[in-house]
Amino acid sequence: MQSSLHHTISRKFSIGILLLLIAFPLLATYLAQEFYIGLLSRLMIFALVASSLNLILGFGGMISLGHAAFFGSGAYVVGILMQHGITSAWISWPAAMLTGFMLALAIGSVSLRTRGVYFIMITLAFAQMLYFLFVSLKNYGGDDGLSLAQRSVTGLDMSNDSNFYYLVLTICATFLFVLYRLINSRFGRVIQAIKENETRMEAIGYPVFRYKLLCFAIAGSVASLAGTLLANQNMLVSPNLLHWTQSGSLMVMVILGGVGYLSGGILGAVVMLMLEEILSGYTIHWQLYLGIILMLVVMLLPNGLASLPQKFMSTKKTQGDQA
Amino acid sequence: MNITLLLEHGLNGLQFGLMLFLLAAGLTLIFGIMDFINLAHGSLYMAGAYFAASFTAMTGSFWLGLLAAVIATALLGVILEVVIFRHLYQRDHLSHVLATFALILIFNEGARMIWGAQPLMLNIPPQLARPVELLPDFYYSSFRLFIIATGLAVAGLLYFVVTKTRIGMLVRAGASNREMAVTMGINIKLVFTLLFAFGAALCAIAGALLGSILAVQVGMGESILILAFVVIVIGGIGSIRGALVGALLVGLVDTLSKTLLPGALKLLMPMEMAANLGPALASILIYVLMAAVLFYKPQGLFPARG
Numbered sequence: 001m002q003s004s005l006h007h008t009i010s011r012k013f014s015i016g017i018l019l020l021l022i023a024f025p026l027l028a029t030y031l032a033q034e035f036y037i038g039l040l041s042r043l044m045i046f047a048l049v050a051s052s053l054n055l056i057l058g059f060g061g062m063i064s065l066g067h068a069a070f071f072g073s074g075a076y077v078v079g080i081l082m083q084h085g086i087t088s089a090w091i092s093w094p095a096a097m098l099t100g101f102m103l104a105l106a107i108g109s110v111s112l113r114t115r116g117v118y119f120i121m122i123t124l125a126f127a128q129m130l131y132f133l134f135v136s137l138k139n140y141g142g143d144d145g146l147s148l149a150q151r152s153v154t155g156l157d158m159s160n161d162s163n164f165y166y167l168v169l170t171i172c173a174t175f176l177f178v179l180y181r182l183i184n185s186r187f188g189r190v191i192q193a194i195k196e197n198e199t200r201m202e203a204i205g206y207p208v209f210r211y212k213l214l215c216f217a218i219a220g221s222v223a224s225l226a227g228t229l230l231a232n233q234n235m236l237v238s239p240n241l242l243h244w245t246q247s248g249s250l251m252v253m254v255i256l257g258g259v260g261y262l263s264g265g266i267l268g269a270v271v272m273l274m275l276e277e278i279l280s281g282y283t284i285h286w287q288l289y290l291g292i293i294l295m296l297v298v299m300l301l302p303n304g305l306a307s308l309p310q311k312f313m314s315t316k317k318t319q320g321d322q323a
Numbered sequence: 324m325n326i327t328l329l330l331e332h333g334l335n336g337l338q339f340g341l342m343l344f345l346l347a348a349g350l351t352l353i354f355g356i357m358d359f360i361n362l363a364h365g366s367l368y369m370a371g372a373y374f375a376a377s378f379t380a381m382t383g384s385f386w387l388g389l390l391a392a393v394i395a396t397a398l399l400g401v402i403l404e405v406v407i408f409r410h411l412y413q414r415d416h417l418s419h420v421l422a423t424f425a426l427i428l429i430f431n432e433g434a435r436m437i438w439g440a441q442p443l444m445l446n447i448p449p450q451l452a453r454p455v456e457l458l459p460d461f462y463y464s465s466f467r468l469f470i471i472a473t474g475l476a477v478a479g480l481l482y483f484v485v486t487k488t489r490i491g492m493l494v495r496a497g498a499s500n501r502e503m504a505v506t507m508g509i510n511i512k513l514v515f516t517l518l519f520a521f522g523a524a525l526c527a528i529a530g531a532l533l534g535s536i537l538a539v540q541v542g543m544g545e546s547i548l549i550l551a552f553v554v555i556v557i558g559g560i561g562s563i564r565g566a567l568v569g570a571l572l573v574g575l576v577d578t579l580s581k582t583l584l585p586g587a588l589k590l591l592m593p594m595e596m597a598a599n600l601g602p603a604l605a606s607i608l609i610y611v612l613m614a615a616v617l618f619y620k621p622q623g624l625f626p627a628r629g
Contacts, residue, residue, distance in 0.1 A: 063416065110614065114621045117360070117416070121556040122617050124549070125610040132610075136603025244549060248362075248424060255421040285436055291428030295407075298422040302414060 005192050007183055007262045021169055025162040037161045039277065041233050043270050044172040049226035050253040051179055051265030052219045057251070058260035059183055060215045061195030065120045065247050066107065066127030070100040070220040072242030074227025076134060079146040079237035089152035093228045100224025101217050108216035112209060124244055131242040145238030152232055168229055175222055180262060182218070191215050256297060258306025267305050327461045332582045333575070338467045340574020341474025345529040346547065347554040347566040348481055349522025355561020356497040357515055359408060360416050362423035364526065364551065365544025366430035367403075371396040371527030372534030372543065373438055376445040385448035385535075393527045400523025404516050412515075431541050442540035445531070470532050477525065478567055485563055494518065499561075550577070553609055557616050559623030568624060573609050580605035 021040070028036050049071050056062040077096035086092060111122045140146050151158035158164050182188050190211050194201045202208050231237045240246065249272070257268025275293060279286035301307060350364050374395045379388030403426070411422055447466045454462040485491035493514055496504040505511050530543075537543070554573050558565025585601030592600075616624060 057417075110618060114617050117354075117560060118556060118617055118621055118623070120416075121552060122614055125553070125614045125617075128549075128610045129607045129614075132603045132606040135606075136599055138599045142599075245545070248420075251417075252421055252424050255417045259417055285432050287428045288432035288436070291425040291432065294425035294428070295422060298418055298425065299410065302418060 066123030074224030075231035104220025258304030261306035336578035344570035365548030371530030375531035396527035565625035
């Protein structure tokens, strides 16, 4: 019997999805539907950043409403370096990750002194400060943002959407796997235990603050990486990436998908963006319907979409027991 | 920099702070007592402003419009509480966030469908259209003075209700220890519903009054919602006194830094740099204020639960 802290994913299922994703651009090109290659790249990028938020929110119990700060600053590192002539992804992407990590260390070391709602608000405060900072940087586009002359240079032809797609797929799959291993590692167990009972962990002798801070910084770093990818995908970096509504919608993705489920961030990001895409194709009032759907999910599925299979199985089981 | 300018901006800050207080008072009570995060509080403010604009156009009188808007928004608050929020109190904060985020989307799009995408104008009542001379050669908008008076009156009334009346005692009991209050046999369900109606009514007043100065438009709730949250976090969640102090602080800091900081910076650095940096620094200042307060007092200035 596995511990309840152990989170597994079905190997067959993941490999199946991966194979489908690998085959997708070929299919899309064959059917002349290249638009969907870009859309899927975007979905994967948001799945990565939402999963990084789920690491601190779902597994670490740190409800951060400032995650967009790291997402956006990652994008800005790419944009700013490119403006100064540094186009190589091999420099700017690791630099973005490092920036995200250091930034999260700094913000976390102040924010983690507070609890609960106060933590939510102080993370929000820091993200808003960064937002207004970038709005004021007129040299880097200010309000309008910064458009990239080209995608970061990696050695592949990045202007080809399929190539870029495969790069995004590789990076997202790798880092989602890293997050998965992290959650199931000793470190991940400690983080989950701290979420359950912080005082107990403190009493046993774990340096709780340091664990939480490191977890926060790792999530920040991964979010920054996702930001670099999004900057390249859109060829545009804008302060809106750092606005609190962006943090809010990342949080909504995680809650929608399932807080503390491995697939929560991925599922939430994909469903939310797909709903936006599909609903906005039918009506200009799509936000109304999106709101109604979100409301139904909260009311009917308290633990998010990822809890659906479990719920389904448990009702089937009780029905079976009754029969 | 002269003294009348300072006075004018100070009064503007006071006026804005008091309106923030109207929003923050409801928010902090709902939060402090029910432990419910209501992101849709800003939507009630928006609804109040739209109602006021519609009813004013219908009746031809600002005052009737205001009254009708307050009643309608309070009813809306009751409906929301009974239909949706009541089922969420037992759930965690994250469910509150998702549900009320969904409500924001529904309200915004609903308002756009009913009233259109263009901002509405809500004219200030003719009685208060002329500025008054407060000091020799210092004229100030009488409508803003009216807002200040209203804010102070509501703050006074709230203070009286919360500290001197029986319902206020129940509210305070709920804020400091909810379980104990329930155990002592308080009909907490009714208190919750009433509180929601009351919070919504305060939103409507703020929405109608600020809506007359600014514009009535979709999304007006979100920008002010964050400020209201900043206010209650600075003040200490669940505390009316904290909300008042926090609101005045945020209102004054926000208004004064936006109007005075760019000018002050120009004295210190080149013109162009100051023009860029000033507005940004002004917007950042309240967040710096909040972070600083939380750093030294992680529970806010006047924590309700001690």
